[in-house]
Amino acid sequence: MPLLTLRRLVLTALLTLLAASPAAARTWTAAAGGYTVEAEVVAFNDEKVVLQREDHHLVSLEIDKLSEADREYLASQDARLKADEIYGQDQVWTSRKGLKVVGKVVDYVKKDVTIERKRGRVYVNGRVFENLPAIYQKIVPQIVAFFEENEVKDKESLESWLIHKKGAPQTYACEGVLFEVAGGDEYGVPFFIFSEEDQRLLKGAYDEWVGSQGDYESQQDAAFELQSLAAARHQDAEVSHQIGKLQLVAQAATAGITNVWEVTLYPNGPLNSAPQFVVVQGRDSRTATQNALQQYPGSSVGPVRKLSY
Known part of the structure; x- marks a missing residue:
């Protein structure tokens, strides 16, 4: 087959593939x-x-x-x-210390974790350490290391630390996210792990x-x-x-008398809250910003962009 014909066939195939696979946007x-x-x-x-x-x-x-x-x-x-x-x-998240968590983040979780040693065994929220899912056996020592600022890193060092504490229950308030893994099981993972x-x-x-x-x-x-x-x-x-919360306040621009703008507002300051993208009318960016602030007073103003021309 001539080289030119082959190139045409390849180009045609590529164009057909692109036409059959429109962009997701x-x-x-x-x-x-x-x-x-x-x-x-x-x-x-x-x-x-x-x-x-x-x-x-x-x-x-x-x-x-x-x-x-x-x-x-x-x-x-x-x-x-x-x-x-x-x-x-499935999502793959890697902790600061290399622990990989595979699954889907589905919710938040806030729970106390109590660790103690009694009758020669380590218990976590009433369960024997060895009976915990493998992921928790890796996370529990990290919980102690984080809150106590010590070098606990595995079951052995955890048990040694508990012996030093005379086995007394130690409770930590953990905040984090809930993972759903294959099979439907759910596991809570503290924020500080990430x-x-x-x-x-x-x-x-x-x-x-x-x-x-x-x-x-x-x-x-x-x-x-x-x-x-x-x-x-x-x-x-x-x-x-x-x-960001998209707030469609504006109506359509009318006969060029005014324009449509998107004003970014931060309800409690840029560092603390998710932005709101407020769509409003205005002759210019200054007027649009004023109109947006009337809807959401007390907000901090971010970027402003014109949507209609």
Whole structure:
């Protein structure tokens, strides 16, 4: 076969493959008009959808604020398959000390861990140490080392330390995330096990989760945000560490009299809270910022970008 013909066949095959495999990102449109965004669906439930924009920012918004076409898409099998490509995959997290945890981050957890030695055996929350799952046998010594700032690193050094403590129960309040592993078992892993960068991401909605104890819906929202963050992080290492709330305040721009802007606001300061991306109208960026601050007074202002031209 002539070389030129072969090249044409290869090029045709590549173009066919690209045409058959469209980019995961799609255009999402506000129900009220005036706002569109190119983004990939990360996760969604009955009320909210989390999208990843091309700038690696994650944003969440209420599904009923989207266009009818977008709502129909989210009800489709294609949307569920695309979200499952991200969320359905196992995640591999590596601790500061090289411990690998494989599974999916599904929720937050806050629990006391009591360690003691009695009748010649080490117990953790009433269970014999040797009967704990393998992952906990590795984590428990790290819990002691973290809180006591000592060199406990395995079962032997843990037992020696407990003998020094005369076997007295030692209780530690652990905060972390819940992992679901193959088979459906769930394990709690303390935040401090992870790198500082991973902690920053995983703690994103923890304060909200703690503050909503007893409020089932709010806790589910925090868990959903955590699941979305963890899944997106394992697809894109550059993804933002927090999910911004996309607030579609503006209506469509009218006859060039005004423009549509996206104003980034930090409710409690840039370092403490997830941003809100507030979409508002304004003749210029200054007016748009003022309009956004009227909706969310007391916020700190971040980047402002023009959406309509």
